[in-house]
Amino acid sequence: MIASERDTADNVIEICGVTRQFGTKRALNHISLAVPRGIVFGLVGANGAGKTTLIKHVLGLLKAQSGSVRVFGLDPVKEPVKVLSRIGYLSEEGDLPGWMRVDELMRYMRAFYPTWDEAYAQDLRRQFNLDPAAKVKTLSKGQKARAGLIVALAYRPELLLLDEPSSGLDPIVRRDILGAIVRTIADEGRTVLFSSHLLDEVERISDRVAMLKEGRILFTGELDEIKQTHHRLTLRFDDERQQAPRIDGVLSWEGRGCEWTAVASGRLDALTIAASALGAEVIEQKALSLDEIFIAQVGRPLAPAEEV
Amino acid sequence: MQLHISSHDGVPIYLQIVNQVKYLVASGRLEPGHELPPIRTLAEQLLVNPNTVARAYRELELAGIVTKRRTAGTYVSETASPLARRERLKIVTERIDALLAEARQMSIDSDELMELIQERDELMTENRARRSNHDRE
Numbered sequence: 001m002i003a004s005e006r007d008t009a010d011n012v013i014e015i016c017g018v019t020r021q022f023g024t025k026r027a028l029n030h031i032s033l034a035v036p037r038g039i040v041f042g043l044v045g046a047n048g049a050g051k052t053t054l055i056k057h058v059l060g061l062l063k064a065q066s067g068s069v070r071v072f073g074l075d076p077v078k079e080p081v082k083v084l085s086r087i088g089y090l091s092e093e094g095d096l097p098g099w100m101r102v103d104e105l106m107r108y109m110r111a112f113y114p115t116w117d118e119a120y121a122q123d124l125r126r127q128f129n130l131d132p133a134a135k136v137k138t139l140s141k142g143q144k145a146r147a148g149l150i151v152a153l154a155y156r157p158e159l160l161l162l163d164e165p166s167s168g169l170d171p172i173v174r175r176d177i178l179g180a181i182v183r184t185i186a187d188e189g190r191t192v193l194f195s196s197h198l199l200d201e202v203e204r205i206s207d208r209v210a211m212l213k214e215g216r217i218l219f220t221g222e223l224d225e226i227k228q229t230h231h232r233l234t235l236r237f238d239d240e241r242q243q244a245p246r247i248d249g250v251l252s253w254e255g256r257g258c259e260w261t262a263v264a265s266g267r268l269d270a271l272t273i274a275a276s277a278l279g280a281e282v283i284e285q286k287a288l289s290l291d292e293i294f295i296a297q298v299g300r301p302l303a304p305a306e307e308v
Numbered sequence: 309m310q311l312h313i314s315s316h317d318g319v320p321i322y323l324q325i326v327n328q329v330k331y332l333v334a335s336g337r338l339e340p341g342h343e344l345p346p347i348r349t350l351a352e353q354l355l356v357n358p359n360t361v362a363r364a365y366r367e368l369e370l371a372g373i374v375t376k377r378r379t380a381g382t383y384v385s386e387t388a389s390p391l392a393r394r395e396r397l398k399i400v401t402e403r404i405d406a407l408l409a410e411a412r413q414m415s416i417d418s419d420e421l422m423e424l425i426q427e428r429d430e431l432m433t434e435n436r437a438r439r440s441n442h443d444r445e
Contacts, residue, residue, distance in 0.1 A: 039359070175355065200315040204315050205356060224320050
């Protein structure tokens with residue numbers, strides 16, 4: 001079943017018109033977002049776009065200044081225990097108690113979560129090759145991330161929240177993290193929300209993505225749909241042009257003379273018709289990676305009409 | 309079943325899986341009756357979303373390439389062979405289109421191109437004959 005067919009009432013996360021101001025900086029600007037159960041939702045955006053602030057609202061670590069946040073239908077600020085006991089969370093910093101040994105950390109976390117699955121936890125520890133007697137602070141960055149992953153997964157949370165989990169990690173640890181996401185989602189009914197600026201990872205595992213820029217959602221949708229509505233087109237004109245042509249939906253132009261390449265969003269047939277209306281022939285057409293779409297979408301200045 | 313997913317080439321991942329399975333069936337590397345890995349296993353192996361693998365399997369089933377059996381499990385269809393030729397032709401047609409487009413841009417007309425193909429084919433046949441002679445010696 002694809003996500004758009006789901007009952008909208010079955011949203012694990014519902015964010016409605018949330019705005020957050022830090023001093024003079026508006027970190028979130030009227031954000032509305034719904035994450036249905038059973039999908040992987042990827043949050044992408046440049047540094048400072050508001051991804052971490054948004055995730056902190058889901059965790060109830062920040063209270064919405066306006067608008068509302070509901071997780072499992074509950075307000076995470078008012079009912080932190082009920083909400084947090086069902087969320088597994090891993091952040092870039094990892095903030096684990098460094099003075100604990102790995103086995104102590106696992107025992108400690110187990111005490112908090114009635115659903116802790118000790119066999120699964122030990123499985124992961126062996127698979128990740130973590131020494132139970134090692135102090136957390138002596139672990140490498142990659143091993144710390146693995147320890148963080150164990151304590152985020154071992155109680156089999158309904159919602160896994162990952163904030164830049166792969167940042168600064170080597171490819172093997174990143175593989176472990178991706179594997180954990182895949183296994184989590186393969187368990188019926190579990191949901192993953194993760195932020196990343198590694199767009200090839202996002203593209204591999206997300207059902208839906210939202211692209212943030214300066215505290216606003218540039219666009220959000222099914223990944224397949226986003227990919228189907230973005231194209232790179234190369235046009236050939238009969239005469240040389242001094243300036244880039246104007247076509248609705250084109251995000252960026254490159255080229256000179258008779259050949260111009262556009263990155264565009266919109267339906268392919270509409271773009272082709274617009275091109276031929278200008279007397280151009282589409283000589284090449286290619287699908288784009290999420291990375292290329294991101295650069296085209298985020299790189300362009302926000303239109304004045306989009307300012308709130 | 310070895311598949312390779314690239315998140316850089318723009319083709320949606322479910323379509324990459326569909327195309328590669330079709331190709332493996334068309335080339336005979338996946339035989340009728342062969343069982344495809346379970347969705348979860350393939351998702352973990354390729355590190356892609358299980359929903360994506362499920363979608364690819366659905367498309368393959370709709371295209372008649374694979375069949376779901378009641379006892380669970382997805383198998384390459386017994387009837388996949390007549391379709392395989394169509395798929396083979398489709399794959400080659402795509403390559404020919406790309407070749408034609410490129411030739412046209414370099415102002416090489418189709419007669420010239422046909423001659424070139426003929427030449428290359430003869431060369432390839434010759435080489436193959438020489439190699440098999442060499443093997444026999």
